[in-house]
Amino acid sequence: xxxxxxxxxxxxxxxxxxxxxxxxxxxxxxxxxxxxxxxxVPQLPSEVPFxxxxxxxxxxxxxxxxxxxxxxxxxxMIGPADALxxxxxxxxxxxxxxxxxxxxxxxxSHWLKRDLPRKVERLQVPVTVVRAKEARRPLHEPLHFAGP
Numbered sequence: 001x002x003x004x005x006x007x008x009x010x011x012x013x014x015x016x017x018x019x020x021x022x023x024x025x026x027x028x029x030x031x032x033x034x035x036x037x038x039x040x041v042p043q044l045p046s047e048v049p050f051x052x053x054x055x056x057x058x059x060x061x062x063x064x065x066x067x068x069x070x071x072x073x074x075x076x077m078i079g080p081a082d083a084l085x086x087x088x089x090x091x092x093x094x095x096x097x098x099x100x101x102x103x104x105x106x107x108x109s110h111w112l113k114r115d116l117p118r119k120v121e122r123l124q125v126p127v128t129v130v131r132a133k134e135a136r137r138p139l140h141e142p143l144h145f146a147g148p
Contacts, residue, residue, distance in 0.1 A: 005034070006033075006034040006035060006036050007029070007033060007035045007036075007097045007098065008035070008036050008038070008094075008095060008096045008097050009029060009035050009036070009037050009038070009096060009097065009098045009099075009100060010037075010038050010040055010090060010091075010094075010099045010100070010125075011026070011037060011038065011039045011040065011066070011074075011099075011100045011102060012040050012042070012083060012086070012087055012099060012100070012101045012102065013039065013040075013041060013058075013102035013103075014041055014042060014044065014055075014058060014083075015058070015104060016102040016104060016130075017041060017058050017059070017061070017062035017066075017102065018058075018062040018065050018066075019102065019132045019133075020133070021131065021132055021133060022066075022100070022102040022130050023066065023069045024069075025100060025102075025128070025130045026066055026069040026070050027069040027070075029070075029100075030069065030070045030072075035070065036072065036075075037066060037070050037072075037074045037075070038074065038075035038076075038077060038090075038094075038096070039059065039062060039063065039066060039074055039075070039076055039077065040077045040078075040079050040087065040090055041055045041058050041076075041077070041078055041079065042055075042078075042080060042081055042082065042083045043055050043078060043079070043080060043081045044081065045081040047081075048080075048081050052078050055078045056078070059076045063076055083111055083116055084114075084116060084119050087099065087120050087123065088123065091125065096125060097126070098125065098126045098127070098128060099120050099126070099127045099128070100127075100128045100129075100130055101117050101120065101127060101128070101129050101130070102129075102130045102131075102132070103116075103129060103130070103131055103132070104131070104132055105131055105132055105133070105134035106131065107134070109131070112129075117129050
């Protein structure tokens with residue numbers, strides 16, 4: 001790929017698709033060189049029997065923010081609940097120069113626990129992991145249960 005050509009970047013995200021960390025990563029990529037972006041949202045496993053409404057809501061929220069950061073249209077895609085399968089299927093049909101995997105913080109990220117970034121790297125594409133910021137304090141008080 002020549003230095004002047006546009007890099008194609010696949011973003012894989014679900015709950016973190018509209019987080020400040022991801023928006024800033026897209027903005028930074030777009031500043032460095034011409035890029036085109038696609039957002040792939042794997043369905044949540046719990047929504048598979050009921051359709052893709054939650055994934056559509058995620059896209060509706062995230063796409064305008066990502067487009068503002070990218071300075072151009074971002075392609076929206078919905079994939080199967082298995083994130084690795086979703087990426088594999090996408091890469092079979094389209095070429096991307098990089099994959100950005102946007103995850104929840106490490107302590108709660110199922111994708112990191114399942115080693116998704118390393119598995120995607122095995123598909124011969126560079127991977128960048130963007131983690132959402134972790135809260136500095138507990139966001140709720142521990143639940144106390146009263147006895148009978």
